Amino acid sequence: MPAPASFSNYIDTHAEAFIKRLGESVAIKSISSDARRRQDVITMGNWLNSQLNELGVETKLMDLGTHEMQGADAATPTSYHRASGERSDEEDGAGVWTLRRTACESFIAVFGITVLSLGNQALKTDGWKTDPFTLVVEEDSGRLIGRGSTDDKGPIMGWLNVIEAHKNLGIAMPVNMRFCFEGMEENGSEGLDECIQEEVKKGKEGWFDGVDCVCISDNYWLNTRTPALTYGLRGIAYFSINITGPGQDLHSGLFGRTVHEPMTDLIKLMGKLVDHNGAILIPGIDDMIPPHDEEELKLYQKMDYTIDDIEEAAGGKVALSSDKATVLMGRMRQAIPFPARDSGCILRDVKHWNFEAAKKAIEAVYKKTPDYTREGGSIPVTLTFAESLGVNVLLLPMGRADDGAHSTNEKLDRSNFIEGTKVLGTYLYEVGAAA
């Protein structure tokens, strides 16, 4: 079931306004990794909340508790909020645009994460060519450059664009939706898992009651040409090494070469964790990863992907191998792909109607068959939703491989923003038809 032509037209004719809104969101310096910017993260949540309210979305702000970071900065605001929205399922009335319950009763939850770049790449001196918090529209290249443009303000604005189009066109949303937005994903989203699990426990009274599938738009195409659907994630395993030694800081001149120094031993140990080809040398790590079979290997070989793609995106001749499948496996299956917990949860069934719907949407908008990818980014909430709700979780990326997420001069291509918005809307229609 394709989206109505009026929807697609609306998106095209309102592109400038959409970019303006994206610019407003980029201007909020919600750097989750910087404790001094905590208030900006809260501001970002409140701004998003009011945007949703203006579009007729009911919201509830959740207190996720405190999140202490960076020791001495604990005096900065440490509480943050989750903005969650739902469309009322009442019929239209009194001129208020509300969500129409669809025949199939399916619900979809969309979890856009209001994520910003890691680290402190916010200064021009770090390599930004323009002010990171001013969205710059590069007319000739079509790039929308600004911190958080692609990770993850652009995709979130995509959902707002979809809702706005329906509201202003006076047409019903094809499915009911629940949203969940949260602003500290790059710093562990402390409290979010517990909050979601609490809501799930509430059953019929809970925020996520009736959700039939999940869609998260927080990752990237494999290259700069072909849209992708992502069905697997590798996770992150944190290990820590504590090395003890002297009881205090020591003067290097007085103690150097007379005592064992923890830094020396730490460097020695760290030098043994990874070999030059990127293989992790910690015993047992690779045993956690199921071996690939011939079929999986063929998947990698078929993907629209070259060594040039990765090196172009990385900005250097740095690929670990000249073999495409080896590099792709490094990204998609090596390291820690959660199999120890529940491989079924994280490697989603790509034949599920949720994926089929997204595939149809991509084919309708881009006239291309998507790459089916597994992704390096962990996005831990993926697993939380998969396990808590027991439904299919789709990752539907908006941006390209070279967007520079977490880096300087982060960008989202204008066409990805606009066509990507169309994909999101069309996807909802396909879900409504399929579920």
Add this chain to the structure above:
Amino acid sequence: MPAPASFSNYIDTHAEAFIKRLGESVAIKSISSDARRRQDVITMGNWLNSQLNELGVETKLMDLGTHEMQGADAATPTSYHRASGERSDEEDGAGVWTLRRTACESFIAVFGITVLSLGNQALKTDGWKTDPFTLVVEEDSGRLIGRGSTDDKGPIMGWLNVIEAHKNLGIAMPVNMRFCFEGMEENGSEGLDECIQEEVKKGKEGWFDGVDCVCISDNYWLNTRTPALTYGLRGIAYFSINITGPGQDLHSGLFGRTVHEPMTDLIKLMGKLVDHNGAILIPGIDDMIPPHDEEELKLYQKMDYTIDDIEEAAGGKVALSSDKATVLMGRMRQAIPFPARDSGCILRDVKHWNFEAAKKAIEAVYKKTPDYTREGGSIPVTLTFAESLGVNVLLLPMGRADDGAHSTNEKLDRSNFIEGTKVLGTYLYEVGAAA
């Protein structure tokens, strides 16, 4: 020639006032490693300058130019000053106390470095038990605790104490003196070498004309019991490794295990620089160090020093060897003891009258024979003076091995401050007699 009894009495009876002045200097947050504290370093120089002027010392503030640090903080004040003082060599007159030229015409230059701890150990959260910038007098232990107490405000105050005693007692200084104080030693003292060399070039008109020996008080005893005289320093050789790779910051999830990462290679390389026993593995480094002979070995074996001493000072069972001579050689001769430049300049002749004078002073005050040590700290100006002036340079430490220079809870023992002041004064009398 011992110091007059009135001198020693003055030091004892004015100890509280001396500690108060040390407290005033500690209260100035002159952290040379923090660009935001540059103004405090200048304040420290100005405070010292006015103290010297009040004691009748003529001074000249030198502009050493700018010293940029920490990129974005370049807007902070970047010029600093050297406070240099000399006593006028006029006879007493009109009630003004001035320096009397001694018969032997010897001059001594004292180069106390207004050094503060490296790094940012200025916060209580870093492990300080008390406010680092408030000198705390621990009555039972006799410790004077405060940042910079021992490195190097205490020793500098020692010289002020000596001058004050002579001024207020109305007795002549036993020798003429030139001072040189500078506040950025922990950060390279940019501009100081050039400034000194300029003065030396001026000959008779220069600040250091007539200087016969040098005394620097900026290091420590080898243990907590025995005063030391230091006749050698090892230096610091800076090496840098540049590893290039991707053209920008990369998202670990997207690129991890697909590209060569500079950090991985850097860790691997750094892991090969030093072995577990602290030996430097860079080819050729050890060839720069002349081998020791039996006589030198005996020196180490005779020193009043045990493995317990170093482990007590370091606060942990961390000695690289259980052999005392091995550990002492690690501290005193390994690494980079400047031999490539001029080993004669840095390993001073301990039979020189300058050292003999200090030895007699220590014996007079402490009733102990000093350890003759070679030191780990680089104190680069040592070499500058040795080479520029061509005179003997003595390092006469005031503090103990466990003072915690550069570390948290830095302290100077009250007895080291007071008896150390007596040593400095007595040393001047011995120099006057010997030279």
